[in-house]
Every structure is written in C-alpha cells, then in structure tokens.
Amino acid sequence: MHTNTISDAIIRVRDLTVRFGERTIFENVSFDVPRGKVFVILGGSGCGKSTLLRTLTGLVTPAQGSISYDEAEFIGSVHEARRAILRKFGILFQSGGLFASMTLAENIALPIQEATNLNEERISEIVAIKLASVGLQSFDAFLPAEISGGMKKRAGIARAMALDPEILFFDEPSAGLDPISSAALDNLIRELNKALGTTMIVVTHELQSIDAIADEVIMLDKSARGIIARGTLSEVKAHTEDKRVYNFFHRIAE
Ligand SMILES: Nc1ncnc2c1ncn2[C@@H]1O[C@H](COP(=O)(O)OP(=O)(O)O)[C@@H](O)[C@H]1O
Numbered sequence: 001m002h003t004n005t006i007s008d009a010i011i012r013v014r015d016l017t018v019r020f021g022e023r024t025i026f027e028n029v030s031f032d033v034p035r036g037k038v039f040v041i042l043g044g045s046g047c048g049k050s051t052l053l054r055t056l057t058g059l060v061t062p063a064q065g066s067i068s069y070d071e072a073e074f075i076g077s078v079h080e081a082r083r084a085i086l087r088k089f090g091i092l093f094q095s096g097g098l099f100a101s102m103t104l105a106e107n108i109a110l111p112i113q114e115a116t117n118l119n120e121e122r123i124s125e126i127v128a129i130k131l132a133s134v135g136l137q138s139f140d141a142f143l144p145a146e147i148s149g150g151m152k153k154r155a156g157i158a159r160a161m162a163l164d165p166e167i168l169f170f171d172e173p174s175a176g177l178d179p180i181s182s183a184a185l186d187n188l189i190r191e192l193n194k195a196l197g198t199t200m201i202v203v204t205h206e207l208q209s210i211d212a213i214a215d216e217v218i219m220l221d222k223s224a225r226g227i228i229a230r231g232t233l234s235e236v237k238a239h240t241e242d243k244r245v246y247n248f249f250h251r252i253a254e
C-alpha cells in the first residue's frame with residue numbers, strides 16, 4: 001500500500017472557483033481525494049457543499065480551476081474523453097431518485113440496459129447481486145412507494161452501483177431518515193467501501209455520520225469561501241485553533 005496521499009489521489013482539484021452571477025460561492029479551492037477512501041465534505045448550511053459535489057460531477061461549470069480524475073482533465077472535456085470520466089461515477093440522489101412506476105429490480109436494471117448489450121438474464125443476475133449487496137434481496141418486485149425511506153436510499157445506492165462505479169457521490173445521504181436508519185446507512189456506506197474499495201465522496205453535516213464513516217474530511221466555510229480545515233478526521237477534530245472548526249465539532253451555535 002502507498003502511504004503518499006498525493007500519488008494515491010483519484011481526484012485532484014486545483015484552484016477551483018464557482019460563481020453564480022456576481023456571487024462567489026468558493027474560490028481557489030484545492031484538494032486531493034485519496035483512492036478507495038471515504039472522503040467527507042462538511043460545513044454549515046449554504047457554504048457550498050452541494051455546489052462542490054455538483055461541480056465534481058459536471059452539473060455545475062466552474063469559473064476557473066481544474067478537476068482531474070486519474071490524471072484526465074474533466075473541466076472542458078468533451079465527447080469520449082468526458083464520457084470515460086462520467087462512467088466512473090455513481091451518484092445517490094436525494095430520496096434515492098427512483099422511478100415511482102418501476103419495481104426496484106426494474107430501476108436497477110435501467111442503467112445497465114442503457115449502457116450495455118447484456119441480455120435480460122445476465123442483467124437480472126447483476127440486479128440480484130446489487131440488491132443483495134444493500135440488503136434488499138427479497139424486495140426486487142416492490143415499488144418505491146411500498147418501502148421505507150431508509151430502504152429507498154439503499155435501493156438508490158444499488159442503482160448508483162449498477163455499473164460498478166469507481167467513485168460514489170452522496171449528498172446528505174441520511175437527510176430525512178430516523179437515527180436508526182441513518183446509522184444503518186452509514187454502516188452500509190462503510191461496508192461497501194471496505195468490500196469493494198469504491199471511493200466514496202459524502203456531503204454531510206451530521207456529526208454522528210462523520211464519526212462513523214470519514215477517513216478524510218474537508219470543511220468548507222461560507223465567509224471564508226473555501227476550505228478552513230482538512231486532513232484525517234482526528235486531525236481535523238484536533239484543529240481547535242480555529243473557532244469555527246471547534247464550534248462545529250462541539251455543536252456550538254455561532
Ligand atoms: N444554481 C444556483 N444558482 C444560484 N445560486 C445557487 C445555485 N445553487 C446554489 N446556490 C447558492 O449557493 C450557495 C451554496 O449552496 P449549496 O451548495 O446548496 O450549499 P450547501 O449544500 O452547503 O448547503 C447558497 O447560497 C445557494 O443559494
């Protein structure tokens with residue numbers, strides 16, 4: 001195993017700036033995402049966490065900066081080069097992003113049918129494996145409305161994993177879940193990361209989730225328009241010289 005995080009980076013972000021009109025959300029942000037780890041983006045409401053995730057996945061175009069995936073530049077990429085990068089991604093949308101009129105099995109089969117020439121039998125086998133990997137093996141014929149919120153998120157993860165992504169993106173995965181379902185989802189994220197080695201990028205502001213899943217974190221701040229703390233979870237927690245970081249980890253309202 002390499003210990004040098006620089007040589008092990010799956011994503012390198014350099015001098016990234018995002019503006020909406022006149023408004024700068026963050027400026028000159030640089031960081032590396034280590035391969036195979038759970039990387040958490042945290043910070044208070046409105047500091048740009050979702051915007052950063054949307055920029056990483058190509059839904060927001062930055063004003064400047066570079067994002068490279070395994071050395072391939074994403075910003076400004078087109079055609080096959082862009083498609084090759086997008087194929088590495090799996091995204092868990094809020095509330096799972098499932099089609100309401102389709103069973104769980106049909107929802108998970110859809111991206112496989114669209115991206116491959118596999119026959120229905122092979123696709124069913126893959127769907128069964130994906131459902132089993134999130135603990136929903138006996139729910140293949142259920143509609144999203146027939147299962148709980150936590151199960152919807154898990155089904156959303158199964159769908160995000162349908163094409164074996166190298167990187168899974170989650171925006172506040174436990175939003176709207178009760179504490180027990182939320183903890184179960186954290187365990188699942190951790191287990192899948194360990195079992196498959198998939199790099200996970202998770203936006204959250206829930207301290208319990210951060211403790212349960214984070215290998216490395218960056219903390220964004222609205223007034224700083226950028227990163228105010230970074231490192232392993234224990235490094236960032238020990239970074240108490242910064243009052244904003246201390247307050248976040250000690251649940252102190254400003
Ligand atoms: N598409 C957009 N157009 C204009 N402003 C936006 C857009 N998306 C987000 N914002 C603004 O950018 C800021 C950061 O939003 P967001 O990334 O959603 O924060 P967070 O996820 O950390 O709560 C907010 O003030 C939000 O209103």
Ligand SMILES: [Mg+2]
Nearest residue numbers: 049050051171
């Ligand atoms: Mg958000």
